[in-house]
Amino acid sequence: MTAERTQTQLLLAQNTVIPGERIILRPITFDDAADLYEYGQDPETTEFVFETHATIEESILGIGTYFMSDPIGKFAIELRSENKMIGTFDLRVNENDSKAEIGYVLNKAYQGNGYMTEAGALILDLAFNTLRLNKVFSLHDVKNPQSGAVMKRLNMTYEGTLRQDKFFKGKFCDYSYYSILKTEYH
Template sequence: MDITLELMKHSVLEGERILLRPVGLADASDMFEYASNEETTRFVFETHRNRAMTEEAIANYFMAAPAGKYALVVKDTDKMIGTIDIRPNLTDHIAEIGYTLNKHYGGNGYMTQAGKLITALAFDVLKMEKVFAMHDILNPASGAVMKRLGMQSEGILRRHKVFKGRSCDMAYYGILKEEYSRQAREY
């Protein structure tokens, strides 16, 4: 299976209230709104100091290799409120997901819906055996999303990452294909 081809065939995913689509330079204003907020970026990436930094991030990360990287857009308003991406490992049949959400849109179920679309893509299309995600243990809100996706805590990776000069302990969560299939049958 050509994973990149499959991801490009599924570059737009639609949920009930959200749309996942490629990130483009037209998203710079919406992304800068949250990327310049230290509270939002505290655990995920360097805070953007200006719009040019946001445009560079979009061009160099999202547009240079767009497969599996999505803008999270609220359908009613067409506002881009975050990003989510999937990083499949074909050798091990596992995929990692990562996400960022504008703090003003938290608690509305948008990221959970986006995560469910990405998890379905991983298992149903890409034929992965496991989907996992990690979060800094100081960011339990991210872990709450993982739990809502049906992921189980698999442990803490101690001092797993150095970020913004701090050695971080990372909580590791995962869901197996059979667990995902069982949940899908229950709904």
């Protein structure tokens, strides 16, 4: 492990809780299972993100195997006013290339209130000011323009469409690619 990678991992480990004005980004725990299941069972919310959860046990399994088994860079979005997890936000860092991919999902009952934009702003601050990365990028299924709208609100630039880039839920999907550079962020 290089010194740079070690430093990046250390900084991520030191920044597992990030307070915002209306939300808190924090680690996901088994206590969040009911909140995850609330939106994880909704096919409309999960359509572009993960397999829909048929039972709360699937939500518990997802928390244990995805979020808790490798927690660095994976955040619950907690709404301060309700002490409730309303979504998740991931920052997947590639230290070798000084960049990171972001991914997110939000309970549809809380969409349209700017929570995802607030979470994204906190993550970009972490990526550029704390981790000192050069680039943050994200992809969204072209059939999910709401996700692209979040990227635009974060001042990310559309770079192109990756045709049939991923095989997800039984079909090949086209993905729009957005990014923001450190020089554009500052």
